[in-house]
Amino acid sequence: MARTGTNNNIQAKLVLLGDMGTGKTSIVLRFVKGQFFNYQESTIGAAFFSQVISLNEATVKFDIWDTAGQERYHSLAPMYYRGAAAAIVAYDITSMDSFGRAKKWVQELQRQGNPNLVMVLVGNKADLEAKRKVDTKEGESYAQENGLYFLETSAKTAQNVNELFYEIAKRLAGACPSQTAGIKLQNGSLGRGRSVFCCSV
Amino acid sequence: MDSADDAGPNSVFPSSVQPDQQNPSVSERIDDRLKRVSLVDTDALPGDAPPPAPHAIDVDSHAGVNGVLDARSGSEGNDKREEDGGEAPGDVLLPQLVGAEHAFEVTRSSSDAGLRDNFEIEVEEPSSPSSSGYAGERGSSNATTSTGIEEVGEDEIVEADAADSSVWTPGKRHVDEDDGSISWRKRKKHFFVLSHSGKPIYSRYGDEHRLAGFSATLQAIISFVQNGGDRVNFVRAGNHQVVFLVKGPIYLVCISCTEEPYEALKGQLELLYGQMLLILTRSVNRCFERNPKFDMTPLLGGTDAVFSSLIHSFSWNPATFLHAYTCLPLAYPTRQAAGAILQDVADSGVLFAILMCRHKVISLVGAQKSSLHPDDMLLLANFVLSSESFRTSESFSPICLPRYNPMAFLYAYVHYLDVDTYLVLLTTSSDSFYHLKDCRIRIETVLLKSNVLSEVQKSVLDGGLHVDDLPVDSSTSGSLSPHLGQDRSIPGSPDRSLSGIGGPGGLWHFIYRSIYLDQYVSSDFSSPINSPKQQKRLYRAYQKLYASMHSRETGPYKTQFRRDENSVLLCWITQDFELYAAFDPLADKALAIKICNRVCQWVRDIENEIFLLGASPFSW
Ligand SMILES: Nc1nc2c(ncn2[C@@H]2O[C@H](COP(=O)(O)OP(=O)(O)OP(=O)(O)O)[C@@H](O)[C@H]2O)c(=O)[nH]1
Ligand SMILES: [Mg+2]
Numbered sequence: 001m002a003r004t005g006t007n008n009n010i011q012a013k014l015v016l017l018g019d020m021g022t023g024k025t026s027i028v029l030r031f032v033k034g035q036f037f038n039y040q041e042s043t044i045g046a047a048f049f050s051q052v053i054s055l056n057e058a059t060v061k062f063d064i065w066d067t068a069g070q071e072r073y074h075s076l077a078p079m080y081y082r083g084a085a086a087a088i089v090a091y092d093i094t095s096m097d098s099f100g101r102a103k104k105w106v107q108e109l110q111r112q113g114n115p116n117l118v119m120v121l122v123g124n125k126a127d128l129e130a131k132r133k134v135d136t137k138e139g140e141s142y143a144q145e146n147g148l149y150f151l152e153t154s155a156k157t158a159q160n161v162n163e164l165f166y167e168i169a170k171r172l173a174g175a176c177p178s179q180t181a182g183i184k185l186q187n188g189s190l191g192r193g194r195s196v197f198c199c200s201v
Numbered sequence: 202m203d204s205a206d207d208a209g210p211n212s213v214f215p216s217s218v219q220p221d222q223q224n225p226s227v228s229e230r231i232d233d234r235l236k237r238v239s240l241v242d243t244d245a246l247p248g249d250a251p252p253p254a255p256h257a258i259d260v261d262s263h264a265g266v267n268g269v270l271d272a273r274s275g276s277e278g279n280d281k282r283e284e285d286g287g288e289a290p291g292d293v294l295l296p297q298l299v300g301a302e303h304a305f306e307v308t309r310s311s312s313d314a315g316l317r318d319n320f321e322i323e324v325e326e327p328s329s330p331s332s333s334g335y336a337g338e339r340g341s342s343n344a345t346t347s348t349g350i351e352e353v354g355e356d357e358i359v360e361a362d363a364a365d366s367s368v369w370t371p372g373k374r375h376v377d378e379d380d381g382s383i384s385w386r387k388r389k390k391h392f393f394v395l396s397h398s399g400k401p402i403y404s405r406y407g408d409e410h411r412l413a414g415f416s417a418t419l420q421a422i423i424s425f426v427q428n429g430g431d432r433v434n435f436v437r438a439g440n441h442q443v444v445f446l447v448k449g450p451i452y453l454v455c456i457s458c459t460e461e462p463y464e465a466l467k468g469q470l471e472l473l474y475g476q477m478l479l480i481l482t483r484s485v486n487r488c489f490e491r492n493p494k495f496d497m498t499p500l501l502g503g504t505d506a507v508f509s510s511l512i513h514s515f516s517w518n519p520a521t522f523l524h525a526y527t528c529l530p531l532a533y534p535t536r537q538a539a540g541a542i543l544q545d546v547a548d549s550g551v552l553f554a555i556l557m558c559r560h561k562v563i564s565l566v567g568a569q570k571s572s573l574h575p576d577d578m579l580l581l582a583n584f585v586l587s588s589e590s591f592r593t594s595e596s597f598s599p600i601c602l603p604r605y606n607p608m609a610f611l612y613a614y615v616h617y618l619d620v621d622t623y624l625v626l627l628t629t630s631s632d633s634f635y636h637l638k639d640c641r642i643r644i645e646t647v648l649l650k651s652n653v654l655s656e657v658q659k660s661v662l663d664g665g666l667h668v669d670d671l672p673v674d675s676s677t678s679g680s681l682s683p684h685l686g687q688d689r690s691i692p693g694s695p696d697r698s699l700s701g702i703g704g705p706g707g708l709w710h711f712i713y714r715s716i717y718l719d720q721y722v723s724s725d726f727s728s729p730i731n732s733p734k735q736q737k738r739l740y741r742a743y744q745k746l747y748a749s750m751h752s753r754e755t756g757p758y759k760t761q762f763r764r765d766e767n768s769v770l771l772c773w774i775t776q777d778f779e780l781y782a783a784f785d786p787l788a789d790k791a792l793a794i795k796i797c798n799r800v801c802q803w804v805r806d807i808e809n810e811i812f813l814l815g816a817s818p819f820s821w
Contacts, residue, residue, distance in 0.1 A: 042503030045598020
């Protein structure tokens with residue numbers, strides 16, 4: 001949930017989901033630190049970042065959860081996305097598999113039934129046009145059908161990365177004063193004893 | 202290698218301290234002295250139960266299991282191997298072991314017994330110069346020292362790069378190899394993990410999936426012998442040892458021609474398994490119950506660096522065989538300040554608060570009654586240090602401490618305070634990230650204010666204990682502590698510091714392990730143990746010494762003095778501590794003993810700087 005404070009300060013939990021290697025960490029690092037690494041190590045569990053965006057109408061402080069795409073962490077994802085005001089679901093435009101995986105994440109988030117969740121579908125690695133496997137149209141139309149905002153980005157060239165976060169901030173700022181003002185930020189709470197592995201092969 | 206290896210099948214397993222056959226008068230005298238001064242109660246030493254006699258069987262593919270054979274009679278297999286010719290030494294040829302006529306022995310035992318090493322107490326190689334010829338042979342000794350330390354016959358391809366920590370890079374190397382590649386076969390030490398259905402899970406070298414056939418072979422061997430109702434532990438094939446560890450549906454295998462003792466290799470497999478549990482917990486077994494052909498490799502995605510760094514640590518980190526942890530040397534008040542704030546945090550619902558600098562502990566605290574096993578600390582530190590991802594930002598991840606609870610995840614908040622120093626806060630609650638983050642901010646503030654972090658950096662720069670700093674004899678201070686050989690009538694007693702060759706008395710290096718604290722301290726390597734290769738060689742010698750001292754079959758020993766062409770090794774175990782020391786091969790025995798006493802005294806004198814005292818959650 002996003003929380004507004006005085007002077008329209010919004011604190012919002014943002015989660016990134018998507019297959020491993022799609023560039024979630026790279027997108028966040030580009031946004032938060034302006035960095036990009038050709039060899040970015042796979043994330044363990046989830047990494048936490050925070051970053052503030054100032055808009056005319058509000059200041060949005062993002063609590064960003066960059067989750068690990070590795071399979072063993074899938075069942076732990078609710079611990080990170082629960083209570084999120086916004087979600088970025090990323091795929092790699094050079095991998096059809098990662099697009100399929102992204103659709104699954106969208107479905108899982110939809111099942112959580114939070115109507116206020118700002119969800120963005122992101123096709124990353126747009127700089128690798130020559131290796132493209134997922135058409136822009138494909139991503140676009142899937143996003144449209146599911147009421148998601150859609151962008152193609154490149155963490156490498158920084159294309160659309162800031163735009164992505166500004167767009168989310170704007171949507172949260174637009175939604176917050178009227179709808180979710182005063183809602184307390186919830187830290188995810190995962191029921192204990194939950195089974196940890198998805199063994200479906 | 203060294204004398205113990207050359208001893209061959211006829212070596213005895215001494216069941217008690219034996220006098221030196223060549224020079225009984227001298228060594229008996231020293232022996233007596235050692236016994237006289239040691240305060241050890243033998244019964245208190247671990248591993249005093251007599252082992253069940255290991256039995257060995259001879260397996261070959263035609264004859265099958267055909268009767269009892271001595272585990273050490275490896276010469277038969279060697280001879281056949283040589284007749285075949287053409288095989289490069291160092292080859293790993295397990296598939297052929299099954300398919301061809303090579304005889305090999307499988308040793309099965311229901312316990313961990315079965316030391317396959319042959320240590321003799323008070324071994325003095327005939328070739329070694331006697332201490333009387335010390336000074337006169339200095340010139341030649343320098344020559345032997347420098348060449349003798351080279352690892353002759355060590356594999357150039359593998360261990361050369363693995364040994365050099367300065368160029369060692371994490372992550373899987375040589376993924377392009379498989380069991381058909383010559384380079385792959387020449388690797389000195391392989392580690393494999395496979396499932397009970399023969400599916401590859403992990404391989405140190407080469408791509409797991411390209412090794413499917415090889416995995417199936419290993420699986421066949423294991424189940425072949427398992428059908429006999431026993432667990433396979435050990436196979437010797439020529440100069441290769443194959444050690445198996447069966448953990449439910451997961452099989453772990455090490456194939457090695459490094460001549461490390463069986464116990465050491467088995468311990469390494471245990472740690473490898475522990476590392477896997479740290480990442481997945483033992484509930485991964487359920488996947489195999491549901492689907493025996495379950496492919497586990499995706500669950501370990503992105504963890505190659507974790508395993509390769511663990512395997513690398515088997516050749517440099519004494520914690521991997523000592524089962525103890527080590528602290529960064531710090532002034533007592535500094536460590537106290539760190540401990541106090543960690544304790545504060547632990548009282549607020551954090552299970553374990555651990556502040557570390559690389560592999561060394563600065564301070565750590567556990568919630569009431571919770572204790573942390575040194576092996577868990579090793580695996581946790583290895584996991585954190587080998588995963589670059591933790592350096593990127595603060596993170597919150599599920600982690601299992603296999604010795605604490607192999608079935609459940611804890612949640613680890615990990616944050617680097619500077620490039621070497623990191624904080625790990627462990628909790629059982631998956632929703633306490635923000636609380637842990639607050640705790641970290643509090644801890645960081647206090648550490649900065651009390652200059653702990655700058656002291657830490659200073660200590661890193663200073664390094665550990667230097668053997669040259671060993672204080673001159675302080676034994677006259679009337680200490681109550683036990684002393685090795687208090688004989689003051691040692692000829693030439695004034696310390697003959699061998700200039701350029703280590704510290705006083707030719708001391709090169711030592712490791713002191715406090716039994717109650719579960720901690721050890723290791724000196725920095727002194728000249729001439731300069732290269733990583735030499736360090737690894739010494740490390741392996743310690744490992745062997747440790748195994749022989751702790752073997753149920755041959756031990757427990759209180760003291761051991763070994764001299765070979767490479768070094769003099771001295772080990773002394775009491776109820777309170779274990780001391781392992783390495784000297785110049787020409788070192789005078791009496792003097793070496795004296796030096797060891799001084800080392801122990803020194804360690805006790807500075808124990809509140811090198812150990813974490815009092816607040817240790819390990820001891821009780
Ligand atoms: N060419 C190109 N490469 C990218 C881009 N974004 C990320 N990468 C590369 O893709 C690889 C994976 O990127 P990460 O950011 O680690 O991917 P991730 O989604 O965080 O992966 P997990 O943490 O395993 O889930 C890295 O080697 C990056 O350098 C991009 O926009 N263009
Ligand atoms: Mg990542």
